[in-house]
Each structure stands twice: as C-alpha cells, then as structure tokens.
Amino acid sequence: MTDYDAAKDKVSGKVKETAGKLTGDESTEAKGKAQQIAGDVKEKLGEAKDKVAEKFNDIVDKTKKKED
Numbered sequence: 001m002t003d004y005d006a007a008k009d010k011v012s013g014k015v016k017e018t019a020g021k022l023t024g025d026e027s028t029e030a031k032g033k034a035q036q037i038a039g040d041v042k043e044k045l046g047e048a049k050d051k052v053a054e055k056f057n058d059i060v061d062k063t064k065k066k067e068d
Helices: 003-023 026-067
Strands: none
Touching: 003 026
C-alpha cells in the first residue's frame, strides 16, 4: 500500500460518487463513498506502518550505541 494507491482510491471514489449523484445512481454513489473510505484506511495504515518502522529503527539505533 503506497500513498499513490490511497490517493488513487480517494480521487476515483470522489469521481464515482459525483457521477452517481449526477446520474441519480445511488449504487455508484455508494461505491464511490466506499472507495474513498478505503483510500483513507490505506493512508492511515501507511502512516501507522511508517511510525512503527521509525520506532523500531530508534530502538535498533539505541541498542547499537549500547553495544559500542
């Protein structure tokens, strides 16, 4: 999951939602909203993954300094 994937889902979802609103197609509108939510989730997961990796690297660095 990359930032690109999340952004793509958000934009595609917004386009589908708008198309659904314009055409009166509630199904397409709902699918668009769901896709936007999926993009938000991907983005949050990516942020959490980055934070975990950063903390892990901090711990590894501290451990290496203690060994020296």
